[in-house]
Amino acid sequence: MNGSIADVCIVGVGAVGGILAKQLTSAGLKVIALERGPALRTAEYAQRDSISYIARPDQLDGVRHERRIFRTSATEQELNQQ
Amino acid sequence: MKMKSQSSREYRGERLQALTVRQARFIDAIAGRILPATDTPGAIEAGAVFYIDRSLAGPYAHLLSRYARGLRALDKHAKRLFAASFEKLSGEQQDSALGDLESGKIAELRDGEAFFELLRTHVLEGVFGEPSYGGNRDMIGWKLVGFPGQQWGYPETYINKVVDLPPVIWEGLPKKPGQS
Numbered sequence: 001m002n003g004s005i006a007d008v009c010i011v012g013v014g015a016v017g018g019i020l021a022k023q024l025t026s027a028g029l030k031v032i033a034l035e036r037g038p039a040l041r042t043a044e045y046a047q048r049d050s051i052s053y054i055a056r057p058d059q060l061d062g063v064r065h066e067r068r069i070f071r072t073s074a075t076e077q078e079l080n081q082q
Numbered sequence: 083m084k085m086k087s088q089s090s091r092e093y094r095g096e097r098l099q100a101l102t103v104r105q106a107r108f109i110d111a112i113a114g115r116i117l118p119a120t121d122t123p124g125a126i127e128a129g130a131v132f133y134i135d136r137s138l139a140g141p142y143a144h145l146l147s148r149y150a151r152g153l154r155a156l157d158k159h160a161k162r163l164f165a166a167s168f169e170k171l172s173g174e175q176q177d178s179a180l181g182d183l184e185s186g187k188i189a190e191l192r193d194g195e196a197f198f199e200l201l202r203t204h205v206l207e208g209v210f211g212e213p214s215y216g217g218n219r220d221m222i223g224w225k226l227v228g229f230p231g232q233q234w235g236y237p238e239t240y241i242n243k244v245v246d247l248p249p250v251i252w253e254g255l256p257k258k259p260g261q262s
Contacts, residue, residue, distance in 0.1 A: 049212040049214075049252065050207075050211050051207060051212055051215045055203075055207045055211060059141055
């Protein structure tokens with residue numbers, strides 16, 4: 001592998017990144033996946049009902065309330081935006 | 083006295099949490115015009131009024147006074163047009179009073195269009211939302227549109243096919259063997 005530790009790095013292991021990681025590893029590639037959010041349990045995915053997620057989304061306490069962090073380089077002081 | 087006040091909050095055999103019986107009857111009549119029963123059941127049968135009642139007792143509590151004000155104005159308008167309470171009018175007369183609300187023609191209500199939109203939205207939430215919120219009785223709304231409900235997953239045969247399974251209600255994660 002010429003000193004590299006993986007073939008692919010996936011940033012964000014959500015609905016897309018998670019499936020991508022599964023497909024790539026099944027195909028024999030070595031994958032590193034990075035995720036900054038908490039590990040969600042199955043139940044947290046399953047309870048997306050139409051009333052709380054569509055009719056009353058303003059009452060959800062979800063990712064939209066988490067702070068976003070921006071950097072233009074790895075060593076730069078992070079820029080926070082609410 | 084306590085007994086009396088409790089029984090006076092009963093509507094269609096259920097205890098109301100936010101609405102008065104009068105308001106519930108009124109909203110039911112409106113619901114019946116927004117999604118009338120035809121050869122299939124409508125918003126009354128789906129119990130949209132109970133969804134609205136429970137929501138107004140909880141997350142929509144701030145809208146209760148708006149409901150009271152809006153219903154009062156609509157009833158006054160119905161009496162002006164047809165000399166009877168809204169619930170007692172024919173479907174056609176109710177539609178005409180609701181039409182005036184929708185187009186903002188009720189003088190006493192400055193935000194009439196917005197109140198109509200609120201009513202309509204809440205009635206539809208009560209028909210098509212999860213039954214655990216008080217409406218969508220017997221999954222009437224889901225059966226109307228062929229929505230299979232909160233299915234845990236689909237068997238292979240349903241992938242890329244129209245799902246014609248009867249709707250189900252989410253009742254928590256499937257229990258693993260040995261779990262109580």
